[in-house]
Amino acid sequence: MTTLIxxxxxxxxxxxxxxxxxxHAHSPLAEALRRLARNRLAxxxxxxxxxxxxxxxxxxxxxxxRNDATDALMINRPPSASHWLGTDFLxxxxxxxxxxxxxISLTVGFASVVLSVAVGYTLxxxxxxxxxxxxxxxxxxxxxxxxxxxxxxxxxxxAVLSELKVPPDYRIYLVMVILSLIGWPTLARLIRGQVLSLxxxxxxxxxxxxGLSTRRRLFRHLLPNTVPLLIVVATMGxxxxxxxxxxxxxxxxxxxxxxxxxxxxxxxxxSLIDFQxxxxxxxxxxxxxxxxxxxxxxxxxxxxxxxxxxxxx
Amino acid sequence: xxxxxxxxxxxxxxxxxxxxxxxQDVSFDVAAGEVLGVVGESGCGKSVSALAxxxxxxxxxxxxxxxxxRFGGRSLLDLPADExxxxxxxxxxxxxxxxxxxxxxxxxxxxxxxxxxxAHRRLTPRAAWAQAEALIARVGxxxxxxxxxxxxxxxxxxxxxxxMIAMAISCAPRLLIADEPTTALDVTIxxxxxxxxxxxxxxxxxxxxxxxxxxxVIAELADRVAVMYAGRVVEQGPVRxxxxxxxxxxxxxxxxxxxxxxxxxxxxxxxxxxxxDPLSLPPGCAFAARCPERRTDCEQRRPAxxxxxxxxxxxxxxxxxxSA
Numbered sequence: 001m002t003t004l005i006x007x008x009x010x011x012x013x014x015x016x017x018x019x020x021x022x023x024h025a026h027s028p029l030a031e032a033l034r035r036l037a038r039n040r041l042a043x044x045x046x047x048x049x050x051x052x053x054x055x056x057x058x059x060x061x062x063x064x065x066r067n068d069a070t071d072a073l074m075i076n077r078p079p080s081a082s083h084w085l086g087t088d089f090l091x092x093x094x095x096x097x098x099x100x101x102x103x104i105s106l107t108v109g110f111a112s113v114v115l116s117v118a119v120g121y122t123l124x125x126x127x128x129x130x131x132x133x134x135x136x137x138x139x140x141x142x143x144x145x146x147x148x149x150x151x152x153x154x155x156x157x158x159a160v161l162s163e164l165k166v167p168p169d170y171r172i173y174l175v176m177v178i179l180s181l182i183g184w185p186t187l188a189r190l191i192r193g194q195v196l197s198l199x200x201x202x203x204x205x206x207x208x209x210x211g212l213s214t215r216r217r218l219f220r221h222l223l224p225n226t227v228p229l230l231i232v233v234a235t236m237g238x239x240x241x242x243x244x245x246x247x248x249x250x251x252x253x254x255x256x257x258x259x260x261x262x263x264x265x266x267x268x269x270x271s272l273i274d275f276q277x278x279x280x281x282x283x284x285x286x287x288x289x290x291x292x293x294x295x296x297x298x299x300x301x302x303x304x305x306x307x308x309x310x311x312x313x
Numbered sequence: 314x315x316x317x318x319x320x321x322x323x324x325x326x327x328x329x330x331x332x333x334x335x336x337q338d339v340s341f342d343v344a345a346g347e348v349l350g351v352v353g354e355s356g357c358g359k360s361v362s363a364l365a366x367x368x369x370x371x372x373x374x375x376x377x378x379x380x381x382x383r384f385g386g387r388s389l390l391d392l393p394a395d396e397x398x399x400x401x402x403x404x405x406x407x408x409x410x411x412x413x414x415x416x417x418x419x420x421x422x423x424x425x426x427x428x429x430x431x432a433h434r435r436l437t438p439r440a441a442w443a444q445a446e447a448l449i450a451r452v453g454x455x456x457x458x459x460x461x462x463x464x465x466x467x468x469x470x471x472x473x474x475x476x477m478i479a480m481a482i483s484c485a486p487r488l489l490i491a492d493e494p495t496t497a498l499d500v501t502i503x504x505x506x507x508x509x510x511x512x513x514x515x516x517x518x519x520x521x522x523x524x525x526x527x528x529x530v531i532a533e534l535a536d537r538v539a540v541m542y543a544g545r546v547v548e549q550g551p552v553r554x555x556x557x558x559x560x561x562x563x564x565x566x567x568x569x570x571x572x573x574x575x576x577x578x579x580x581x582x583x584x585x586x587x588x589x590d591p592l593s594l595p596p597g598c599a600f601a602a603r604c605p606e607r608r609t610d611c612e613q614r615r616p617a618x619x620x621x622x623x624x625x626x627x628x629x630x631x632x633x634x635x636s637a
Contacts, residue, residue: 028418212428220420224417225418
């Protein structure tokens with residue numbers, strides 16, 4: 001199957017070469033995606049992630065068990081034909097909860113990255129392009145946030161949230177906001193650096209010589225050049241956010257029960273009996289985090305190689 | 314009337330090491346439809362003059378002192394930024410040395426060509442695209458529709474320079490600044506680009522400020538020449554007169570140091586010494602230290618640019634002495 005696809009690919013490429021390069025004028029982004037499509041490891045990772053998302057989205061609908069349905073007669077059962085990954089201390093089906101937790105963890109990861117990208121990208125681009133006071137203010141704020149040790153900060157924030165008796169459903173959103181608050185300075189710094197260097201490039205001088213407006217120069221000419229970096233950083237950021245959510249929830253500061261998340265499901269490993277005797281409780285969420293983060297990082301690596309071979313560290 | 318006049322332009326940059334006098338008392342003018350060549354080695358102030366004209370010098374790092382640049386009778390230095398922007402790309406256009414880096418890698422050729430048309434001619438994107446294809450054909454590139462959809466990395470340097478020229482002439486400017494337009498290109502392509510520029514100039518009655526270090530390019534294209542050295546114009550005159558009868562020792566040195574095909578020399582003539590440090594220019598003639606015709610007071614007094622005959626000016630005591 002794979003060889004068939006590859007052969008099809010090879011033939012199409014040869015055909016394109018015969019037709020002449022210009023017959024298929026591709027934008028740099030489209031070409032990068034084609035390079036990515038040839039990276040098997042990255043494609044496997046992407047496939048895995050797509051399956052995971054699909055499973056988390058539609059899986060629970062096919063489960064005979066409800067996410068929060070308890071069963072006093074079936075507590076702490078090992079995996080069996082009816083409960084594929086066993087049940088927990090309330091008799092809830094672990095697999096169903098794992099998939100529901102996947103929804104939460106992936107959503108938190110994604111949403112917090114979207115949020116931190118929105119903030120970090122805007123501020124970074126503005127700082128780099130405008131310079132002067134704006135640059136100073138943004139970088140000061142970013143430095144300030146980066147000097148704060150994140151774990152104590154998270155623990156304090158988690159404690160405050162618990163003290164304020166924020167309802168569990170609502171707390172997820174606050175977790176996203178906190179995570180994005182921690183995440184944006186790194187992105188802002190990267191984007192600022194790139195905007196600073198792009199601003200001095202000849203083609204930006206050329207747009208000035210053509211008498212284009214500042215807005216057009218920024219949005220049409222400069223920012224599209226930062227998209228590759230943005231894609232790579234955002235992808236890697238999702239993995240980071242998922243990990244952070246896991247820390248937080250594991251420590252009981254992020255997503256709190258009964259809302260399931262991969263992090264708070266692993267919380268059971270804190271109990272010695274569960275850790276020694278009931279690996280089905282904490283192994284699946286742990287593996288899920290592990291595999292997801294690895295897959296995202298592989299995809300991110302692949303994207304980086306495809307978008308800009310020179311960006312390799 | 315003169316289209317462009319530089320009147321005693323001086324530009325200085327304040328740096329940490331001191332003040333760099335990049336351009337001093339530079340005066341020249343370009344009539345409508347005329348090509349003025351500005352020659353000199355790197356760092357002599359050619360490009361700074363052009364950037365001052367476009368209003369693109371970084372301020373306040375660059376100080377422009379006691380001078381005026383007039384374009385079509387208007388003083389560009391006093392013009393508000395907004396009006397200057399409307400002039401750029403519309404009435405004054407510029408092409409660069411490195412076409413590869415002067416085009417945006419993520420936009421297609423057509424998209425980039427549309428930009429000035431949309432900005433200055435207020436064309437709709439669709440009309441601009443059609444115009445862009447016409448411009449690509451105009452600068453002698455085959456298959457314009459395909460090229461418009463191509464991206465810079467897919468074209469050769471010569472093609473890209475043609476695209477840059479197409480972009481520059483898109484709004485039919487009255488003045489084209491060509492800053493080393495052929496330096497980064499292969500010799501065979503250079504000739505083609507020069508031919509294209511000559512053709513466009515004839516058809517569009519476009520004046521040109523041709524900045525180069527290559528006397529061959531000047532001979533091909535320019536009507537008049539200004540030779541610059543260490544931030545000053547040292548000799549100025551019609552191209553034929555200047556090539557036949559160079560009066561400044563620096564101009565003579567430049568002409569002598571060109572390789573001439575067919576003439577075999579053991580060594581190519583070179584001007585000995587180096588350009589003076591722009592941070593500490595000598596009080597007298599900046600060329601004195603390298604000058605074969607140096608006189609006793611050359612290093613103390615600076616010769617002014619004086620008229621020799623009809624349109625030939627030179628800043629040199631030795632040359633004055635000969636003509637007097």
